[in-house]
Amino acid sequence: MHEWALAESVIKTVETKPELKNKKIKILLGELQDIDEEIFRFAMDELLKQRESQIKYSIVVDEAVFKCNECGREFFMSEITKKSKAQRENIHFIPEMVKAFVKCPVCDSIDFDIVKGRGVMISYD
Amino acid sequence: MTNLIDPRENIIAERFKDVKKIFLVSGFKGGIGKSLISSSLSLAMNDLGFKTGLLDMDITSSTDHIILGVKDKFPEEKNGILPVEIYGIKFMSFYFFTMSKPFALRGNDIKDAVKELLCVTVWDKLDCLIIDMPPGFSDAALELMRLINNFKVILVRTPSPLSIDIVSRMSGIYKDKGFKTIIVNNMSKDTTMGNSIRYDTSIDDAIGNVTAIKKTQFYRDVLSLSSDMIKA
Ligand SMILES: Nc1ncnc2c1ncn2[C@@H]1O[C@H](COP(=O)(O)OP(=O)(O)OP(=O)(O)O)[C@@H](O)[C@H]1O
Numbered sequence: 001m002h003e004w005a006l007a008e009s010v011i012k013t014v015e016t017k018p019e020l021k022n023k024k025i026k027i028l029l030g031e032l033q034d035i036d037e038e039i040f041r042f043a044m045d046e047l048l049k050q051r052e053s054q055i056k057y058s059i060v061v062d063e064a065v066f067k068c069n070e071c072g073r074e075f076f077m078s079e080i081t082k083k084s085k086a087q088r089e090n091i092h093f094i095p096e097m098v099k100a101f102v103k104c105p106v107c108d109s110i111d112f113d114i115v116k117g118r119g120v121m122i123s124y125d
Numbered sequence: 126m127t128n129l130i131d132p133r134e135n136i137i138a139e140r141f142k143d144v145k146k147i148f149l150v151s152g153f154k155g156g157i158g159k160s161l162i163s164s165s166l167s168l169a170m171n172d173l174g175f176k177t178g179l180l181d182m183d184i185t186s187s188t189d190h191i192i193l194g195v196k197d198k199f200p201e202e203k204n205g206i207l208p209v210e211i212y213g214i215k216f217m218s219f220y221f222f223t224m225s226k227p228f229a230l231r232g233n234d235i236k237d238a239v240k241e242l243l244c245v246t247v248w249d250k251l252d253c254l255i256i257d258m259p260p261g262f263s264d265a266a267l268e269l270m271r272l273i274n275n276f277k278v279i280l281v282r283t284p285s286p287l288s289i290d291i292v293s294r295m296s297g298i299y300k301d302k303g304f305k306t307i308i309v310n311n312m313s314k315d316t317t318m319g320n321s322i323r324y325d326t327s328i329d330d331a332i333g334n335v336t337a338i339k340k341t342q343f344y345r346d347v348l349s350l351s352s353d354m355i356k357a
């Protein structure tokens with residue numbers, strides 16, 4: 001599962017960044033990438049066990065927001081027409097592939113930004 | 126205050142830790158043979174007995190899959206994403222995810238897409254990895270230079286004074302950072318020059334057919350470069 005690779009990157013980051021030491025971290029899973037939260041959590045816990053690591057984390061799904069560079073309208077996942085399984089899977093691997101399958105719901109432009117909710121991020125206070 | 130960290134960057138070095146040599150194929154100018162050379166070089170390295178990977182870094186205009194005739198294959202998911210095996214080469218490209226749809230990316234998207242692919246692709250053990258670069262020197266090149274730092278740069282140039290000028294002007298970016306550069310003279314008329322690949326009118330007909338590619342003068346020239354290159 002490719003969730004493992006992403007979980008691994010989170011653990012590696014927490015292990016190497018001194019500013020994250022002994023912090024309770026929040027893992028943001030971008031709505032766009034559509035990570036399977038259960039698999040991700042399982043991967044995290046397995047990897048933490050293997051490394052005898054005590055990292056404390058919580059998981060939050062981060063709503064995806066897009067902004068059209070032509071008409072300026074912000075739009076959301078709910079406004080995007082349903083994608084095929086293969087398309088969703090490719091966005092799951094490389095979220096930027098949304099640009100190949102989605103257009104601005106207002107003006108049909110292919111030129112839009114992913115403002116937030118793209119992929120995996122670590123948040124801490 | 127809430128801080129955000131992108132975790133992907135921290136795993137990339139680990140993804141390349143068992144890759145012995147990395148060659149970036151650039152030349153800054155478009156249409157000078159970077160992709161043909163990258164694909165042929167991978168075949169040649171594999172023929173010489175080196176476990177070889179090929180990574181097409183041209184996100185919107187990838188072509189290595191066309192050159193190698195890759196069809197009906199998709200990377201497997203296993204603790205990450207495994208490159209596709211073709212003619213003994215481990216091959217990865219954005220092509221697998223675009224489903225041949227046209228699309229446009231701005232700078233930040235390119236940076237993110239590059240980072241994502243480097244983070245999740247599991248190369249495992251390789252003697253050498255060839256990275257086919259898009260033309261120009263922009264987000265993908267800068268991002269690669271920031272994220273991996275143990276590559277050599279193959280600078281492709283043609284006899285065109287335009288190509289020669291750009292290579293001599295731009296190669297400083299890599300040299301100043303301590304990267305070793307190797308010039309390859311493509312479409313060469315002067316075969317006495319080192320690292321030359323001759324102009325070969327049969328190469329376009331061989332595209333998509335690896336057996337045919339291997340019969341060309343182009344391929345023989347690439348093969349004779351590659352044994353020096355792996356020693357470089
Ligand atoms: N040695 C050669 N002999 C004859 N034709 C060549 C040779 N090298 C390249 N070409 C021609 O140049 C074309 C473009 O090559 P290629 O796609 O590899 O260039 P590129 O530098 O990767 O382009 P881009 O900048 O668009 O990625 C080939 O299809 C072929 O027609």
Ligand SMILES: [Mg+2]
Nearest residue numbers: 159160183188
């Ligand atoms: Mg090319």
Ligand SMILES: [Zn+2]
Nearest residue numbers: 068071104107
């Ligand atoms: Zn719009």
